[in-house]
Amino acid sequence: MDKKQKKKKTVKEIKVDTKKCVGCRACEIACSGFHAVPKYSSVNTARSRIMVVMDEARDIFVPIRAGEYTEAECNGRNRYVIDGKEYDECTFCPASCPSRGAFREPDSGLPLKCDMCENVPPLEQPMCVEACTFGALTYEEREVAVEAEPQQRGEMEIGLEQLIKKYGSKKIMDTVARLSKEH
Ligand code: SF4
Numbered sequence: 001m002d003k004k005q006k007k008k009k010t011v012k013e014i015k016v017d018t019k020k021c022v023g024c025r026a027c028e029i030a031c032s033g034f035h036a037v038p039k040y041s042s043v044n045t046a047r048s049r050i051m052v053v054m055d056e057a058r059d060i061f062v063p064i065r066a067g068e069y070t071e072a073e074c075n076g077r078n079r080y081v082i083d084g085k086e087y088d089e090c091t092f093c094p095a096s097c098p099s100r101g102a103f104r105e106p107d108s109g110l111p112l113k114c115d116m117c118e119n120v121p122p123l124e125q126p127m128c129v130e131a132c133t134f135g136a137l138t139y140e141e142r143e144v145a146v147e148a149e150p151q152q153r154g155e156m157e158i159g160l161e162q163l164i165k166k167y168g169s170k171k172i173m174d175t176v177a178r179l180s181k182e183h
């Protein structure tokens with residue numbers, strides 16, 4: 001029997017349907033406005049945490065959300081070929097990386113990462129999804145079971161376990177009872 005404890009975690013996702021994206025960039029505008037300081041005080045798509053890769057000649061628009069910051073450029077790359085056109089190997093990468101300018105705050109140079117529009121109180125759905133009237137972005141939440149972090153065992157517990165293995169629990173209990181009386 002699996003004795004590992006399971007707990008529930010909410011996974012937040014934005015499903016992207018590239019066929020529905022028309023490249024209007026409303027998602028970029030909404031994201032940059034939401035993250036302006038103060039909120040909605042300015043719009044600058046260079047500050048957006050979503051970027052629409054556009055190939056208007058081929059009618060290809062791919063919204064990419066900013067992912068993790070990486071300190072070093074990766075040494076393995078993906079090459080995408082879409083409708084016969086080969087794209088630059090970094091084109092669809094969501095990382096803020098030192099080897100390119102994408103997903104960097106234009107003034108400070110600090111990396112930008114999608115935070116799913118954290119807000120108090122929480123938004124019903126992220127701003128980019130709200131702004132996308134073409135239905136290219138859909139917000140979904142689902143519960144997944146994850147394994148609970150194993151409880152850290154202290155050195156006393158580990159030591160006692162070893163003593164029980166060696167002498168048996170009765171002898172250990174008797175010894176503890178005797179010693180408690182003496183001290
Ligand atoms: S708002 Fe929607 S349709 Fe417009 S660029 Fe963004 S994802 Fe595409």
Ligand code: SF4
Pocket residue numbers: 030031034048049050065066113114115116117126127128129
């Ligand atoms: S979820 Fe929020 S932070 Fe992330 S890209 Fe969309 S608008 Fe920006």
